[in-house]
Amino acid sequence: MSFLTLDNVSVAFGPVGNRTEVLSNINLSVKENEFVAVIGFSGSGKSTLMNLLSGLEPPTEGKVIMDGKEVTAPGPERGLMFQNYSLLPWLSVNENVGLAVKTAFPKLSKSEVADKVHHYVKMVKLDHAGEKKPHELSGGMRQRASLARTLSLDPQVLLLDEPLSALDALTRSELQDQILNIWEKDRRTVVMITNDVDEAVLMADRIVPLTMGPRATLAEDFVVNMPHPRDRHTLNDHPEYMRLKSEITSFMMQLNKESKASAANKIVPMPDVRPKDFSLPVASPRLRNKSPQPSSAAS
Amino acid sequence: MKTDSHRPLLFINLTIGWHGYRSLSPEPSLPAMADSTKDKIKYGLLKGIDVSGFKVLDPPVRLLFGEEPQKQIRDIAKYMLLPILFVLCCILLWSVVAPNHKTRSGEVPGPSKVLTAYSDSKRFEERQKEKASDFKLEGQERLAMVKEVETELASLEAKAAELSEEAAKIEALAQEKMAARIAPIQSKLDALKAKHKAAEDARDAQLEALAGEAVAGEVSSDTLVAFIRETEAIEEKADAAEDVYEEQLEEIRSNPPSEVKDAQLAANRVADEVQHYKKRLAILTKENRNVKEAEYLAKIAEDKEQLAAASTAGDVVKEAKAIARNTERAEDVGSQTYPRTATIFWQTKRSLATVFVGFIIAAAIAIPVGIMCGLNRIFMACMTPIISIFRPVSPVVWLLIFQIIIGAFFPDPENHPLFVTLNQDKFFGWIANPIAFLGTNPAMIFSACTVAMCALWPALVNTALGVSSVDKDHMNVAKVLRLGFWSRLFKIVVPASLPLVFAGLRISLGVGWMVLIAAEALSSSDGLGKFVWDEYQNGSSQSFANIILACFVVGIIGFFLDRIMVFLQRLVSFDDGSATA
Incomplete structure (x- = not known):
């Protein structure tokens, strides 16, 4: 049933003697055509998790399984959309998408490739800027180009690595709608990493929180019981939306607190040594002003 | 005084700029042109200026299109006029300082002499061309040319006779004048000499008398020695006094009046x-x-x-x-051609051809090896000792090594098939050979190899750096797309590293050009270096001017080569070229 599975996966970095475990005991199973959002604080290992899923990084322990086969290398069947666009700056938007189309579908003729490129560039509403180079585009347009490139691979799984985190709020909501629209029309498995609770609740079927690193792991998931398509404008009145939002937010805040508390607990308690009081007895009135203040010495 | 001299200049330019603005801004002087076309031309020009790296021309173009005239005029004054003024000052300094230093080959030539050297070289080149074409002429054309040359020759001969007569006249006149100037000094000198002679004779007589007394034992030998020393001192003084006049005479004789020089020059020219x-x-x-x-x-x-x-x-x-x-x-x-004599223009072309060949060889080796170094750390580790050891080797050493090695390949260069092929008039009997005039020979090849050897390293190191520092995200894209080795190389690695590769090639070309001139001077391979060396061996004042002329030619060509590379670098830069100078 499960289409994409992380089976007891751990990732550790560093030399053998001094390994830092970034992700530990990750278990995740994503059903076919399910939209899963992984939510976590920055620095908790979200991008490492994405690299695992895409195959860019092998797990130290455990297995990544997709469609019954173990993932060992990255490939176009798992379309990864990078956080920082990663468009090739010397190619135009069309050429960037074209490169992906040509490698994913090497048998297509030139005109078929051009048609496909046009189709995906139009899907993200970039057809007016197809001949532009990435440095001539705004951040939102770049990310849309990146989305077009990822979609053009016709991947079985879409991996979105904080795709919208570098964008301003307005562009962000516009792109959220676009991604959702595309997904509604052409459903497929999506794993999205995000740090935005609203975004996660708006888009995903299921939200999996990632606990604070190091040794981050996945916590109990939240199922979003709201039918697609969801309307951003009426959503704020939806009780389920409000409930999930507050629940997830408080859960994340709790995680943060715990992590801070555990970090605070790690501080080695100092031995209870107090400076000795060398001041003369207060009884001697003549020397009173010259005596050092014991309180300042103690602090 | 200096401020006075530059103020009017600035003012003139300001007024020109203002008129330009007035005529363009309120009522566009190009009414037929729509604003958008005008903008297109303007921004096209500005883009071209930006890409070619001649930023200085930016304000004038903007001014021409009436954009913020005040600011543009200020920019022109700051970044164009002041630099021009500074260069003019330098030239002025040069022309003042140079003639004051006398050398073995005459005084150091000033700017005017270098300009003369340039026009002389140009005339020399034109004559070479005339002779070469005369040599090939045939039939009616030849006869017509003979007639033309004969009439020209007759008129020139008449003119030459006239001029030389005139020069002789002027010289005679000058001689007279000079004689008039010399006579009083000469008479003074003669009088002084006579006086000194008389004094000398008197002292000689005295010395004889003293010697006689010394023999008789009436005076001590010390007195005699003292007298001789005194005599010597007096004679030295007398000589010094004579020298003053003699120097004056020499000064007059060695500096004939300028009209004589001019007349002689004119006569000589004809x-x-x-x-x-x-x-x-x-x-x-x-x-x-x-x-x-x-x-x-x-x-x-x-x-x-x-x-x-x-x-x-x-x-x-x-x-x-x-x-x-x-x-x-x-x-x-x-099938003979006229045996050509080397002119600075031909030498320049040859140098350019040599540096081009050397640069191509360098690029052809450096880029693939650099790419391999960047891709593979083991290969890089293997290459590092070789690069480190051979990079600092002096071009002179390479030149000698290549001279020996290349020389061994061509024991009989005149008849070697390579040179016969490269130097023939026509390929296959009908395609004109564009490089026949270069006269390719082994010297050119080993000069090119020396250039290649020295220009190799910057390109190689930069290519390796460019390839090894390709953005990790771009490599991730390649991985996700599962590009094969070759498409990864040509679609990702090479385009990403091109800006750095071209930055390296730019340094390489600069190095190659400098090395080439030295190599040619040392190896007598035809080119600007040899031109300089030959002129140095000539040792006349004229050839000193030629050396300085060559210095400017080398510098200006070097500048343009660099600009071409900057232009190419900008073309391949994908980040607007802002990262590169």
């Missing part, structure tokens, strides 16, 4: 021209290759008649041999 036309006439008539060929053909015809008339076997053989010999000569003459 005489030179007469010589040139005489030579041309000779080339057109006697030495012309077609004339010679015709002569041989006539001889062959004659021989053939004699062959027909010959009766004995011995005569037949003799005549047949003569025919064969003359036929061969006629063929040789028919």
Whole structure:
């Protein structure tokens, strides 16, 4: 049933003697055509998790399984959309998408490739800027180009690595709608990493929180019981939306607190040594002003 | 004084700029042109200026299109006029300082002498071309040219005679004047000399008397020695006094008045021209290759008649041999070209060709090896010792090594197929050979190899750096797309590293150009370096000016080569080229 599975996966970095475990005991199973959002604080290992899923990084322990086969290398069947666009700056938007189309579908003729490129560039509403180079585009347009490139691979799984985190709020909501629209029309498995609770609740079927690193792991998931398509404008009145939002937010805040508390607990308690009081007895009135203040010495 | 001299200049330019603004801004002077077309032209021009790296031209163009005239004028004053003024000051300083330093080859030439050297070189080049074309002329054209040259020669000869007469007159006049200036000094000098002579004679007599007394024991030998020393001191003084006058005389004699110099120069110039036309006439008539060929053909015809008339076997053989010999000569003459003498222009072209060949060799080695170094750390580790050891080696050492190695490949360069092919007039008998004039030879090849060897390293190191520092995200894209090795190389690695590769090539070309001039000077391979070296060996004042001229030619060409590379670098830069200078 499960289409994409992380089976007891751990990732550790560093030399053998001094390994830092970034992700530990990750278990995740994503059903076919399910939209899963992984939510976590920055620095908790979200991008490492994405690299695992895409195959860019092998797990130290455990297995990544997709469609019954173990993932060992990255490939176009798992379309990864990078956080920082990663468009090739010397190619135009069309050429960037074209490169992906040509490698994913090497048998297509030139005109078929051009048609496909046009189709995906139009899907993200970039057809007016197809001949532009990435440095001539705004951040939102770049990310849309990146989305077009990822979609053009016709991947079985879409991996979105904080795709919208570098964008301003307005562009962000516009792109959220676009991604959702595309997904509604052409459903497929999506794993999205995000740090935005609203975004996660708006888009995903299921939200999996990632606990604070190091040794981050996945916590109990939240199922979003709201039918697609969801309307951003009426959503704020939806009780389920409000409930999930507050629940997830408080859960994340709790995680943060715990992590801070555990970090605070790690501080080695100092031995209870107090400076000795060398001041003369207060009884001697003549020397009173010259005596050092014991309180300042103690602090 | 300096501020006074530059203020009017600035003012003139300001007014020109203001008029330009007035005529353009309120009522566009190009009314037929729509604003968008105008903008297109403007931004096209600005883009071109930006890409080619001539940022200085930016404000004038903007001014021309009436954009913020005040600001543009200020920018022009700051970034164009002041630099021009500074350069002018430098030239002024040069022209003031240079003539004051006397060297073995005359005084250091100032700017005007260098300019003269340039125009002389140009005339020399033109004459070479005339002679070369005269050498090839045939038929009616040749006859017409002969006539033309003859009339020109006649008028020139008349003019030359006139001028030399005039020069002689002026010289005689100057001689008279000089004699008038010399006479009083000479008489003073003669009087002084006579006086000194008399004094000397008197002291000689005294010395003799003293010597006699010394023999008689009336005075001590010390007195005698003292007297001799005194005499010597007096004579030295007298000589010094004479020298003052003699120096004055020398000064007058060695500096003939400038009108004499000018007249002589003018006469010489025309005489030179007469010589040139005489030579041309000779080339057109006697030495012309077609004339010679015709002569041989006539001889062959004659021989053939004699062959027909010959009766004995011995005569037949003799005549047949003569025919064969003359036929061969006629063929040789028919394909001859005029033996060219090296001019600075030809040397420049040759240097450019050599540096181009060397640069291509360097790029052809450096880029693939650099890419391999960048891709593979083991290969990089293997190459590092080689790069580290050979990079600091002096070009002179490479030159000598290549001279030996390349020399061994061409024991008989004149007849080596490579050079015969490269230097022939026409390929396959009908495609004109554009590089025949270069006269390719082994010296050119080993100079090119030296250039390549020295220009290799910056390109190689930069390519390796560019390839190894390709953005990790781009490599991730390649991985996700599962690009194969070659498409990863050509679609991701090479385009991403091109800006750095071209930055390296730019340094390489600069290094190569500098190395080449030194290599040519050392190896006598034709080119600017050899030109400088030959002029140095000449050692005249004129050749010193030529050396400085060559210095400017080398510098200006180096500048343009660099600009071309900057332009290419900008073209391949995908980040607007802002990262590169």
